[in-house]
Amino acid sequence: MLEVRGLRTQFGTGAGAVRAVNGVDLAINPGEVLGIVGESGCGKTVLALSILRLIDAPGRIVAGQVLFEGTDVLAMRPRALTALRGRDIAMIFQQPKASLDPLMRIGSQIAEPLRLRGGRSRAEAWREAVELLGAVGIPNPEEKARAYPHEISGGQAQRVMIAIALALRPRLLIADEPTTALDVTVQAQILELLRERCRVLGTALVLVTHDIGVVAQMADRVAVMYAGRVVENGKVADILGQPAHPYTRGLLRSAPVMGAVQARLREIPGGIPDLTRPLSGCAFAPRCEARQQAGAARCDSQAPPSFLPRAGWQARCWLQAGAPQAQPAPEAWA
Amino acid sequence: MSRYILRRLLMALPVVVGILLLTFLIQAVIPTDAVSAMYEGQVTEDEAAEAIAAMRERYGLDQPWYVQFVRYGANVLQGDFGESIRLRRPVSEEIGYRFVNTLTLTGVALLIGIGIGVPMGIISAAKKDTWLDVGAMTVGLLGISMPAFFFGLLLILVFAVWLMWIPVVPRGGAALLLPALTLGLIEAAPLSRIARSAMIEILRRDHIRAARSRGMGEFSVIMRHALPGTLLAVMTVIGLQFGNLLGGAFIIEVIFGWRGIGELGVKAIQWRDFALTQAIILISAGAHISANLLVDILYAWIDPRVDYDQ
Numbered sequence: 001m002l003e004v005r006g007l008r009t010q011f012g013t014g015a016g017a018v019r020a021v022n023g024v025d026l027a028i029n030p031g032e033v034l035g036i037v038g039e040s041g042c043g044k045t046v047l048a049l050s051i052l053r054l055i056d057a058p059g060r061i062v063a064g065q066v067l068f069e070g071t072d073v074l075a076m077r078p079r080a081l082t083a084l085r086g087r088d089i090a091m092i093f094q095q096p097k098a099s100l101d102p103l104m105r106i107g108s109q110i111a112e113p114l115r116l117r118g119g120r121s122r123a124e125a126w127r128e129a130v131e132l133l134g135a136v137g138i139p140n141p142e143e144k145a146r147a148y149p150h151e152i153s154g155g156q157a158q159r160v161m162i163a164i165a166l167a168l169r170p171r172l173l174i175a176d177e178p179t180t181a182l183d184v185t186v187q188a189q190i191l192e193l194l195r196e197r198c199r200v201l202g203t204a205l206v207l208v209t210h211d212i213g214v215v216a217q218m219a220d221r222v223a224v225m226y227a228g229r230v231v232e233n234g235k236v237a238d239i240l241g242q243p244a245h246p247y248t249r250g251l252l253r254s255a256p257v258m259g260a261v262q263a264r265l266r267e268i269p270g271g272i273p274d275l276t277r278p279l280s281g282c283a284f285a286p287r288c289e290a291r292q293q294a295g296a297a298r299c300d301s302q303a304p305p306s307f308l309p310r311a312g313w314q315a316r317c318w319l320q321a322g323a324p325q326a327q328p329a330p331e332a333w334a
Numbered sequence: 335m336s337r338y339i340l341r342r343l344l345m346a347l348p349v350v351v352g353i354l355l356l357t358f359l360i361q362a363v364i365p366t367d368a369v370s371a372m373y374e375g376q377v378t379e380d381e382a383a384e385a386i387a388a389m390r391e392r393y394g395l396d397q398p399w400y401v402q403f404v405r406y407g408a409n410v411l412q413g414d415f416g417e418s419i420r421l422r423r424p425v426s427e428e429i430g431y432r433f434v435n436t437l438t439l440t441g442v443a444l445l446i447g448i449g450i451g452v453p454m455g456i457i458s459a460a461k462k463d464t465w466l467d468v469g470a471m472t473v474g475l476l477g478i479s480m481p482a483f484f485f486g487l488l489l490i491l492v493f494a495v496w497l498m499w500i501p502v503v504p505r506g507g508a509a510l511l512l513p514a515l516t517l518g519l520i521e522a523a524p525l526s527r528i529a530r531s532a533m534i535e536i537l538r539r540d541h542i543r544a545a546r547s548r549g550m551g552e553f554s555v556i557m558r559h560a561l562p563g564t565l566l567a568v569m570t571v572i573g574l575q576f577g578n579l580l581g582g583a584f585i586i587e588v589i590f591g592w593r594g595i596g597e598l599g600v601k602a603i604q605w606r607d608f609a610l611t612q613a614i615i616l617i618s619a620g621a622h623i624s625a626n627l628l629v630d631i632l633y634a635w636i637d638p639r640v641d642y643d644q
Contacts, residue, residue, distance in 0.1 A: 054543055078551075086549035093547075098540035103562045103637060112558070113548050148638040164548065 001204060002028040002051070002089070002172055007064035009043075009050045018275045020046040020059070022228030025306075028172065033198070033205045035219030035236065037212050037251065041272050043228040044208045045094070048176045051206075052085055068172075086113055090165035094177040096157035100149040107133070107145025110164050118168055132163040137193060155186035159193065166197055173198060174206045179214070191218055212251050216240055224248045227273050227283035234313035244307075244315035246290040279303060282318070290319055335634065338642035339627065346623045353619050354612065355403065361608055362399035368419040369395060371606040393419055393609075406612065415616075416609035418602075425613045429595060433617055436594030439513055439587070440579050444572070446518025447525055452568055454522065455529025460556055462534060470526065477523025482582045486516040486589045503591065513590040517582050524575060525568060532567035536560045566636055573629035577622050 009021040021043045028034050036044050049055050051066050053073065066073040068088060076084065093099045101109060110132055111125035120128060126145070133141035136159040149157060158178060165173055175194060179187035195218060198205045207218055215222050215236060222239055224232040224247065232245040243249045250268035270287035273279070285291055285299040298318050307320035314326055361367075369389045373382045390396045394405060409416060415425040454474070458467040489512050494502040500511065536542065537560055545555050584596030591597070595614050602610035634640045 052547055054547055056538070056543075082549045082551050084549065085547055091544075091547040093540060093544060095540055099544040101541045101545070101559050102639060104559070112550075116554060117549060150639050161544070 001030045001069060002026075003065075003067040004047075004051065005065045005067070007047065007050060007066065008062045009046050009055060009059060010062055011059045013058075016276055019228055019278075020275060021050060022275075022279075024064070024225075024228070024230050026223055026230060026233070028204050028206060030171065031202050031204050032220045033195070033207060033218055035215030035222040036206060036208045036225060037210065037215050037222060038225035039210060039251075039268075039272065041275075042225045044210075044225055045176050047225070048091070048174050048206065048208050051174060052089055052091055053081060054091070086117060086165075086170065087168045088170055089172045089174065090168070090170040091174040091176065092158070092161045092165050092178050094180050096161045096178075096181065097149055097154055099161055100157055102149050104148075105145065106147050106149065106152070106160050110145070110160065110167060113164065113167050128167075129163075132167055133160070136160070136163045136197065137189075138163075153186075154182050155190060158182060158186075158190050162190075162193060162197060166201060166203065169201050170203060172204045172206065174208070176208045177210070178207070180210070194218075212240075212255050224251065227279070228275060229283065229316065230314075231284065231317070232315045234310075234315075238310065238313050244309045244313070244320055245284075245317045246288050246319070247284045250287075250289075282316070290317075293319065295321075335631070335642060339631070342627050342630070346627075349623065350616065350619055351407075353615060354407065357612060357615055358399050358403045358406075364606070366606055367395050368606040368608060369393070371604075372420060389419075393417075406609075410616070415613040418607055418610045420602075420605045420607045420610070425609050428598065428610070429613055429617065432593055432595045432598050435592065436580075436583055436587070436596060437621075439510065439517065439592060439594055440576075440583050442510060442514040443517035443521060443583075444579065446514060447521030448568070448572075450519065451522035451525030452529045452565075455526040455531075455568075456533055456556065456561070456564065458526065458530040459533035459537065460552065467530075471530070474523045474526045477520055478527070480520065482516060482520050483585045483589055485520060486513065486586055489516055490589075509590070509592065513586045513592050516590075517579065517586055520582060521575065521579060525571065528571045529564055529568050532564045533560055536563045562636060566633065569629050569632055569636075573626045576625040580618050580621060 004024055004026040007021055007024045008019065011018040011020060024043075024047055026034070026036075036047065038044050046055065046059070050061050051073070053061070055061060061074060064074070068084065071080075073081070073084065100106070107126060107129045110129035111120075111122075114120045114125040114128055115122060118125070130141045130145050133145055138144050138156060138159055144152070144156075149160075152160070161178075173194075178194065179190050182190060191214060194205065194207075197203070205218075207214070209215060219236050221234060222232075222236050223230045224239070224245065226247050232239060232243065232248045239248060240252065243252060247268070250266075253266045254268060256265065268287055273283050273286065281298075281300040281302055282288070282304050285296075288299065291299050295318055304316045304318045304321075306314040306316055306326035307323040308326050309315055309320050309323045315323075367390070369386045373386055387396075394402055397405075406416065413426075415429070417423065418425050418428060421428060451474075454470050458470045461467050490502065493499050493512065494504075500508050504511070533556070537556075542555060542559055545559050550558070580596070583594060584599055586592070587594045587597035588600050595617060599611065599614040599618075601607075602614060630642075634642055
């Protein structure tokens with residue numbers, strides 16, 4: 001349904017440009033939940049925003065394709081792009097309260113896309129907005145629809161954001177760190193709501209998070225990002241059970257994951273690389289514990305291609321050099 | 335809300351008293367008064383001295399300034415603004431229609447300023463860093479730098495003398511055109527800059543990105559989600575600028591011969607006619623305070639987060 005190919009987004013130009021997304025390939029199938037995980041600064045949010053072309057200057061998408069049902073979003077004219085946004089692909093954000101217009105009633109904000117894009121009358125849109133508020137678990141929806149964003153909590157604001165995003169029943173919802181800014185007690189409820197609403201509407205979900213525990217709980221497939229690239233990508237059951245990439249292993253060891261057998265939690269030593277410098281080898285090599293084992297010289301000099309340890313499983317690591325290599329993205333979209 | 339308004343009005347009281355006191359002090363320092371200004375060089379010295387003394391006594395000008403101040407304050411509280419020494423009639427009679435004239439002029443000028451400045455600022459923000467933006471802001475800078483009296487004369491020169499579209503001294507509604515345009519265009523300049531910077535700041539906010547992510551076109555995003563916040567910023571500046579507008583009206587009224595309180599005020603000062611001057615200062619201060627109160631009330635009305643009663 002959605003396929004991202006060779007996507008590159010950078011901030012600034014020339015020598016100082018930050019290559020935030022540096023050649024990402026991804027695919028999302030109808031109705032599935034894809035988790036995108038990685039530590040802060042790995043390019044997850046920029047990737048999510050790039051899919052809907054919401055990158056503001058000085059950021060800019062410099063290469064690649066984002067194919068939705070075979071049409072390249074990056075090549076769309078403004079009119080086609082606005083038609084796609086909200087109706088085919090919707091998005092929710094990390095800061096739910098800041099993402100609502102402070103001067104407009106919540107009900108009006110939910111009714112807005114229904115009225116402007118869905119052709120409902122004012123009264124119909126309002127009635128539907130109240131229904132949607134109820135569907136995302138807001139008590140007294142009729143009364144709450146008249147409230148302003150500063151009068152509700154962060155958790156409720158994210159519920160409102162979900163109601164707005166799903167109002168036009170999009171095929172895909174991109175959720176960028178939807179629970180990061182919320183109370184821990186509310187996080188699980190919001191995730192459950194997301195899962196339930198997407199299942200009911202048949203909406204596919206891209207869940208961007210730094211929390212691999214959330215991925216384990218929610219996602220069918222997972223893409224692990226590091227320094228602007230997807231380093232490992234496959235079924236959650238495969239990858240969390242037996243990670244092929246040392247970075248994924250490190251992530252798993254650093255966070256408690258429900259259901260996984262874990263020893264003591266440990267951090268990954270070192271920090272993320274400087275994204276303004278072109279990478280000569282594997283971006284993770286300086287922090288990698290398996291560097292010697294994988295062949296240190298090769299790790300430092302040559303970026304690893306995508307290997308396929310198993311069907312539907314990709315890992316960019318020389319440790320997997322024995323496995324077949326993934327074909328470069330096919331030209332025609334199947 | 336009514337409690338808030340009452341509180342604000344009470345707070346305005348010391349401001350008004352302070353302004354009055356200040357003008358009385360200036361008056362006390364000035365060596366001439368209305369009577370000597372009136373008779374200066376017109377009669378022989380002995381005759382003048384006699385007439386002047388008689389009149390000073392009649393209008394209480396022989397009293398020390400603080401006695402005059404208290405007397406004046408007591409009269410004003412009873413709604414009596416005194417009598418103009420030069421015009422020989424009650425100040426309130428003269429000021430009433432002139433204040434309406436000034437309000438008409440500043441009101442129309444404000445509408446012109448908002449009508450031109452705000453859209454200009456919004457377009458500049460939406461088309462930031464294009465030739466449209468740079469052009470609009472250059473014109474705006476010109477407007478900010480240009481003194482009102484010079485701009486007024488320029489308009490007279492162009493429209494009345496060169497193009498001859500309207501007479502140099504027009505009558506009726508046409509008389510309002512040039513002074514209102516002068517004041518309005520000058521006011522449009524700062525408003526456009528404020529509208530531009532406020533809109534640029536708002537367009538960077540998260541909720542604007544969220545609105546875009548829902549497939550709202552740029553026009554809807556600006557009109558529905560960025561404009562209300564921009565207007566809040568513009569309103570604040572209008573409140574602050576209202577003083578400038580009144581001050582500008584003083585000069586503009588003299589240039590265009592518009593019979594408002596400004597034109598009268600300039601004469602009143604030349605005449606040393608303090609009852610008149612005092613009333614004009616009072617009424618200007620009152621208008622300024624009311625304008626700012628109005629802005630604050632509008633604020634609460636537009637922005638649901640503002641609640642004055644808490």
